[in-house]
Amino acid sequence: xxxxxxxxxxxxxxxxxxxxxxxxxxxxxxxxxxxxxxxxxxxxxxxxxxxxxxxxxxxxxxxxxxxxxxxxxxxxxxxxxxxxxxxxxxxxxxxxxxxxxxxxxxxxxxxxxxxxxxxxxxxxxxxxxxxxxxxxxxxxxxxxxxxxxxxxxxxxxxxxxxxxxxx
Amino acid sequence: xxxxxxxxxxxxxxxxxxxxxxxxxxxxxxxxxxxxxxxxxxxxxxxxxxxxxxxx
Numbered sequence: 001x002x003x004x005x006x007x008x009x010x011x012x013x014x015x016x017x018x019x020x021x022x023x024x025x026x027x028x029x030x031x032x033x034x035x036x037x038x039x040x041x042x043x044x045x046x047x048x049x050x051x052x053x054x055x056x057x058x059x060x061x062x063x064x065x066x067x068x069x070x071x072x073x074x075x076x077x078x079x080x081x082x083x084x085x086x087x088x089x090x091x092x093x094x095x096x097x098x099x100x101x102x103x104x105x106x107x108x109x110x111x112x113x114x115x116x117x118x119x120x121x122x123x124x125x126x127x128x129x130x131x132x133x134x135x136x137x138x139x140x141x142x143x144x145x146x147x148x149x150x151x152x153x154x155x156x157x158x159x160x161x162x163x164x165x166x167x
Numbered sequence: 168x169x170x171x172x173x174x175x176x177x178x179x180x181x182x183x184x185x186x187x188x189x190x191x192x193x194x195x196x197x198x199x200x201x202x203x204x205x206x207x208x209x210x211x212x213x214x215x216x217x218x219x220x221x222x223x
Contacts, residue, residue, distance in 0.1 A: 016197040023191050050192050057189050085185055109188035116185055145182040152179035 008041050015041075019051055028055040049075050053082050062086040081110055088113060093120045108138060115149070124157045 015038045022031035035052040038045050049072065056065035065086045069076050076083065080103055087096035100106070100114045111134050118127035131150040135143070 013197065013199050016194055017199065020194045020198060047192050047194060047197060051194075054189055054191055057186075082189065085189060088185070109185060112188060113185040116181075116183065119181065142182075142184050142187065145184055148180050149182055149184065152181040155179045 012038050012041055012045070016048070019048065023051060023055065026058075028058050031055045044074070046075055046078065050079060050082075053079060057082065057086065057089075060089070062090045066090060081113065084110070084117075085113055088117055088120070091120075093117050097121065108134065119149070119153055122156070124153050124160065127153045128157060 015034050019031055019034040019038065022028070022034060032052055032055045035048045035055070038048040039052070042048075053065050053068060056062070056068065066083070069079060069083045069086070080099055084096045084099040087093075087099065097114070097117045100110055100117065103110050106114065111130060115127050115130040115134065118124075118130065128150065131146065131153060135146055135150065138146075
C-alpha cells in the first residue's frame with residue numbers, strides 16, 4: 001500500500017514536469033492530458049486542476065471550462081476570476097457579473113474584467129468610472145489599450161447623451 | 168470622378184485585456200528538487216561546455 005503511494009507520488013512529480021513543459025510551450029492539448037493523469041491519481045491536486053482550466057481558456061473552450069468548474073465545487077470558489085472570464089467569453093454576461101460582484105476586495109484583474117462585462121452589458125457610465133479608477137491605479141504595459149477601451153465606452157456614452165438631447 | 172467621402176458609423180475598437188491576466192500558476196513546488204537541481208545542472212553544463220571547448 002505504501003509502496004503504491006510512493007510510486008504514485010513519483011508519477012505525479014513526473015506528470016507535473018510534463019505539465020509544466022507543455023504549458024510553457026503552448027502545447028495545451030498535451031498539457032491537459034498530463035493534468036488528467038495527475039487528477040486520475042490524485043483528484044485533490046488543485047494546481048493540476050487550475051492548470052487544466054487555464055489550458056481550456058487558452059484553447060477557447062469556454063463551455064468545457066465552465067462545465068469542469070461547475071462539476072468540481074471543491075475547487076470552484078478558488079477560481080472565481082477564471083470562471084467569470086469563461087462566462088464572459090461565453091456571452092453569459094449577467095452570470096459573469098454576478099460572480100465578479102461576489103469577490104471581496106476586487107483585485108486589478110477582476111476590475112479589468114468587470115469593466116469589460118459592464119461594457120458588454122451597455123452599462124457605460126459604470127464602465128467609464130471603473131476604467132478611470134483602473135487607469136489611475138495601475139502602471140503596466142497595457143495603458144494604451146486601456147485608454148482605447150475607455151474611448152470605446154465614451155463613444156457610447158456620448159451617443160446616449162446626444163440621443164437624450166435630440167429626444 | 169469618385170463620389171464624395173462621407174463618414175459611416177464604425178464599431179469602436181475594444182480590447183480583451185482581462186485575457187492577459189489569465190496566467191498559469193507556478194508549479195515549482197511540485198517539480199522534483201525545484202530550484203537547487205536547476206543550479207546543479209547549470210554548473211555541470213558549464214563544466215561540460217569548457218571540456219567541449221578544450222577539445223575543439
